[in-house]
Amino acid sequence: MRSLVVSAAQMRAGPDPERNLETARRLVQRAADQGAELVALPELFGWSGPAARERDNAETLPGPTTNFAAELACAHRIHIVAGSVLERCADDPERCFNTAALLGPEGNLLAAYRKIHLFDVDIVDGPTAAESRTRAAGSQTMCVDTELGRIGLAICYDLRFPELFRQLADAGAEIVVMPSAFTARTGVAHWMPLIRARAIENQCYFVAPNQHGPTSHGFSSYGHSAIVDPWGEVLAEAGEDGPDVVTARLDADRLVSVRTELPSLAHRRLPS
Numbered sequence: 684m685r686s687l688v689v690s691a692a693q694m695r696a697g698p699d700p701e702r703n704l705e706t707a708r709r710l711v712q713r714a715a716d717q718g719a720e721l722v723a724l725p726e727l728f729g730w731s732g733p734a735a736r737e738r739d740n741a742e743t744l745p746g747p748t749t750n751f752a753a754e755l756a757c758a759h760r761i762h763i764v765a766g767s768v769l770e771r772c773a774d775d776p777e778r779c780f781n782t783a784a785l786l787g788p789e790g791n792l793l794a795a796y797r798k799i800h801l802f803d804v805d806i807v808d809g810p811t812a813a814e815s816r817t818r819a820a821g822s823q824t825m826c827v828d829t830e831l832g833r834i835g836l837a838i839c840y841d842l843r844f845p846e847l848f849r850q851l852a853d854a855g856a857e858i859v860v861m862p863s864a865f866t867a868r869t870g871v872a873h874w875m876p877l878i879r880a881r882a883i884e885n886q887c888y889f890v891a892p893n894q895h896g897p898t899s900h901g902f903s904s905y906g907h908s909a910i911v912d913p914w915g916e917v918l919a920e921a922g923e924d925g926p927d928v929v930t931a932r933l934d935a936d937r938l939v940s941v942r943t944e945l946p947s948l949a950h951r952r953l954p955s
Contacts, residue, residue: 684832684857686935689721690714691892693908693925696725697899698732700740704751707766710928715759717930721831724752724766725892725908726781726839726862732899734817741769741779744795753790760788762831766862766892767798767838769818778819783836783862785827793829796836797821800844809868810902814840826854832935835887839863842877845884849955852885852948857938859887863904864894867923870905879915886913886942888933895925913941 692710696703707728714722729748730740742748752765763786770782781798799821801814824847826835835856841847842861851859859881865874874893882889888911895906906923910931918931942948 684933684935684938686933687720687831688718688930688932689858689890689910690717690719690723690928690930691890691908691910691919691921692722692724693893693895693906693921693927693929694725694728695894695896695898695904695925696728696731698730698736700730703729703731704748706926708755710926711755711759711763713928714930715761717928719761719930721762721764721858721890723764723860723862723890723892725894726767726864727769727894728766728862729768731864731894734900737769737779737817738777741771744768744770744782744784745792749784749786749792752784753786753792756786756788757790762787762829764836764860764862770797772819775819778817780819780821781838783838783860785829785834785836785860787829794825794827794834794836796825796838797823798838798841799824799847800840802840806868810866824850824854826851826856832857835859837861839865842881845881846955848881848885852887853955856885856887858890858933859885860890862892864898865905867903867905870907874905874907875909875917878909878911879917882911882913883915886938886948888912888938895923913938
């Protein structure tokens with residue numbers, strides 16, 4: 684990778700796509716004004732609403748939301764991780780994929796990652812969710828070469844599964860981008876510890892844009908969008924509220940020094 688400036692955008696999306704995209708447009712503009720070459724939007728930034736309406740709001744890829752992100756990428760000559768969108772599933776019309784898309788500065792689709800781990804939980808005094816009722820699970824990790832460096836993609840609940848990130852490390856990931864709508868109930872205990880752990884374990888930069896505040900489907904998102912370096916140092920972190928943008932410089936020499944001084948990835952003795 685080369686040294687670059689990145690931004691993580693924090694917002695609260697709802698069931699009004701026009702309003703959501705206008706918020707995203709302002710945040711991307713703000714990030715570009717701060718010199719960002721890579722801007723990451725949160726999970727389901729274009730539409731977020733009741734599970735019963737997900738199928739009606741699913742798109743093809745490319746589709747309206749990724750086309751919107753492509754226009755912004757072209758306008759600012761930057762890379763954008765278009766959070767995630769609900770992508771129609773040809774094999775199962777009752778469900779949709781939760782898909783993160785990486786757009787290049789010419790608006791070209793460089794990569795798409797379908798969320799592998801579905802959020803099916805029932806937490807005391809916290810969220811109850813059953814994503815598998817309306818969403819299909821992806822099956823492949825995604826890591827892609829770009830002019831900025833080698834970028835891996837993940838989404839929200841994936842954070843709890845270290846084997847996914849080890850696969851990204853094995854594929855050469857230098858930067859991992861993880862759009863999220865991580866809940867406030869779990870986030871206060873787990874969000875930052877897990878982000879730092881994944882960055883440290885895999886000796887990579889970690890960019891984690893998150894939603895914030897109450898949602899239309901019954902729980903609150905945690906905010907605290909963050910950028911973390913390979914040593915686990917938090918380079919930038921938002922608060923609980925928003926909208927907001929956090930920006931940091933990713934130093935290529937820092938990545939090399941961490942991997943050289945403490946070459947844990949090369950010291951592994953057990954199979955991945």
